[in-house]
Amino acid sequence: MFRSPIQHCRQCGAPVVYRLPDDGDTKPRAVCTACATVHYENPLNVVGTVPVWGEDGAEVLLCLRNIEPRRGKWTLPAGFMELGETTAEGAQRETIEEAGASIELGPLFTLMNVARVGQVHMYYRARLLNDHFDPGVETIEARLFTEDQIPWDEIAFRTVRETLERYFADRRQGLFGFHSIDIA
Amino acid sequence: MFRSPIQHCRQCGAPVVYRLPDDGDTKPRAVCTACATVHYENPLNVVGTVPVWGEDGAEVLLCLRNIEPRRGKWTLPAGFMELGETTAEGAQRETIEEAGASIELGPLFTLMNVARVGQVHMYYRARLLNDHFDPGVETIEARLFTEDQIPWDEIAFRTVRETLERYFADRRQGLFGFHSIDIA
Numbered sequence: 001m002f003r004s005p006i007q008h009c010r011q012c013g014a015p016v017v018y019r020l021p022d023d024g025d026t027k028p029r030a031v032c033t034a035c036a037t038v039h040y041e042n043p044l045n046v047v048g049t050v051p052v053w054g055e056d057g058a059e060v061l062l063c064l065r066n067i068e069p070r071r072g073k074w075t076l077p078a079g080f081m082e083l084g085e086t087t088a089e090g091a092q093r094e095t096i097e098e099a100g101a102s103i104e105l106g107p108l109f110t111l112m113n114v115a116r117v118g119q120v121h122m123y124y125r126a127r128l129l130n131d132h133f134d135p136g137v138e139t140i141e142a143r144l145f146t147e148d149q150i151p152w153d154e155i156a157f158r159t160v161r162e163t164l165e166r167y168f169a170d171r172r173q174g175l176f177g178f179h180s181i182d183i184a
Numbered sequence: 185m186f187r188s189p190i191q192h193c194r195q196c197g198a199p200v201v202y203r204l205p206d207d208g209d210t211k212p213r214a215v216c217t218a219c220a221t222v223h224y225e226n227p228l229n230v231v232g233t234v235p236v237w238g239e240d241g242a243e244v245l246l247c248l249r250n251i252e253p254r255r256g257k258w259t260l261p262a263g264f265m266e267l268g269e270t271t272a273e274g275a276q277r278e279t280i281e282e283a284g285a286s287i288e289l290g291p292l293f294t295l296m297n298v299a300r301v302g303q304v305h306m307y308y309r310a311r312l313l314n315d316h317f318d319p320g321v322e323t324i325e326a327r328l329f330t331e332d333q334i335p336w337d338e339i340a341f342r343t344v345r346e347t348l349e350r351y352f353a354d355r356r357q358g359l360f361g362f363h364s365i366d367i368a
Contacts, residue, residue, distance in 0.1 A: 006194045010223075013192035013199070024321060027266065039194075043265050044226050045304060081227050082211065086297035086366055087304060108364055111292065113270035120229060120271060137208060178362050180292055182270055 003041070003118070006030035011037045043118040046159075047090040048078020049126040050167050051103050057171060059144040060164065061128060063098050065156055066140045073156035076123060076163060077101070091124045099142040100134025103127060110163045112181045121159040125167075125176065147171075158183055187225070187302070190214035195221045227302040230343075231274040232262020233310040234351050235287050241355060243328040244348065245312060247282050249340055250324045257340035260307060260347060261285070275308045283326040284318025287311060294347045296365045305343040309351075309360065342367055 006016055014034030021029050021038045030039040051061040062074040077098040081090040088105055095101050106125035113120055133142035145151070147168045155161045162181055170176045190200055198218030205213050205222045214223040235245040246258040261282040265274040272289055279285050290309035297304055317326035329335070331352045339345045346365055354360045 004195070008192055008194055008197035010190045010192050010194055011188070013197035015197070040264070041267055042228050043267060045229065080224070081304075083225055083227060083302040084299060086299050087295070088297070088364075088366075089299075108295065108362075111271070111295075113272070115268055115270050115273075118267040120265075178292075180272075182272075 006039050006041070009033075009035060009037055010039065011035055041118075043115075043120055045081040045087065045090075046078055046119055046121045047081045047087050047094060047124075048076050048121070049091050049095045049103060049105070049124050050076060050109060050163060051095060051099065051101055051126045051128050052167075053128040053131055053144055054146075057127070057167075059146050060150070060167065061099055061101060061133070061142060061144055062150075063135060063138075063142050064140040065138070067138050070156035072140075074151055074154050074160075075156040076160050078121070078123065078160075087122050088124060091122070091126075095126065097136050098139050100136060101142065102129040102132075104129060107176075108178060109176065110159075110166060110179045110181060112159045112162060112183055114159065114183045116184070123159075123163045190223050190225070193217075193219060193221055194223065195219055225302075227299075227304055229265040229271065229274075230262055230303055230305040231265045231271050231278060231308075232260050232305070233275050233279045233287060233289070233308050234260055234293060234347060235279060235283065235285055235310045235312050236351075237312040237315055237328055238330075241311070241351075243330050244334070244351065245283055245285060245317070245326060245328055246334075247319060247322075247326050248324040249322070251322050254340035256324075258335055258338050258344075259340040260344050262305070262307070262344075271306050272308060275306070275310075279310065281320050282323050284320060285326065286313040286316075288313060291360075292362060293360065294343075294350060294363045294365060296343050296346060296367055298343065298367045300368070307343075307347045 009032035016030040077095040079094040103126040135142040193216035200214040237243045261279040263278040287310040319326040
């Protein structure tokens with residue numbers, strides 16, 4: 001299982017059982033034993049940015065995590081996409097919440113499937129409008145790093161590492177692409 | 185609301201109330217009145233393909249919907265992404281389920297935010313390996329259309345229309361891009 005299995009119906013509170021629904025669906029779902037409501041569970045989107053500063057985006061903003069998982073490791077600003085926002089709006093919101101950074105959002109840069117945990121991660125390129133940061137409670141420190149300064153052994157998540165690697169590789173080539181990556 | 189509000193806790197079955205959680209979260213969530221579990225609700229991904237056939241992809245495969253919503257309207261094969269699969273795997277699965285088509289999957293072509301209903305739609309380009317289709321129960325008929333034949337007034341969803349328009353526009357230019365689109 002990816003998450004805690006559903007125990008009770010969100011509509012009526014009765015217990016559910018995991019079984020094939022009666023509508024021809026081929027996957028077991030949590031089906032209510034009282035009202036027969038079928039409960040679907042689907043992947044979640046995580047959205048964030050690669051906020052850059054300096055000549056040709058030589059420096060990238062990373063946040064030192066103040067929350068689990070991976071407290072004390074460095075990450076790009078990112079978090080779960082919320083209802084009512086677009087992927088771009090969510091990426092911008094997380095950058096403000098976690099780093100207190102002012103950015104101009106650019107195009108989508110990476111889309112990474114992490115099927116093992118049922119997540120899709122999307123990072124947008126972003127240009128920092130100034131180098132004043134005001135990190136929120138989820139962040140111990142927000143700091144700019146050149147490629148040589150990136151703490152590669154202290155990066156919180158594989159998705160962040162993959163995105164940073166491609167950012168600096170594309171920057172060296174002088175051409176930024178869009179990268180679709182599967183994380184095993 | 186985008187969907188039916190949560191009434192009961194999936195963990196213990198007690199009633200929930202929508203309120204700000206105690207962890208500093210700034211959005212109201214369904215919080216259990218008994219065990220205090222916080223229930224998050226997030227956008228869903230819809231994944232599909234633009235399956236093409238013929239010289240330079242002159243024909244596109246559309247499916248006549250046999251299910252609501254928009255029964256009797258034409259769509260590209262697509263559906264909700266499932267746990268345990270990537271966006272690409274989900275797009276391929278839906279193409280098999282809805283059209284019974286054999287495809288070779290290409291790159292991601294459109295990513296469309298439909299924030300109003302809490303959905304992100306992603307379409308991959310795909311090359312049909314043959315023109316034999318075996319549509320599933322969700323589809324009345326699967327048929328190839330040239331640009332001139334596309335039933336523009338009978339397309340099921342705005343996301344499908346936007347994707348088809350960009351497919352034929354890019355094809356005329358001889359260069360396929362990646363398109364990020366917000367659907368109001």
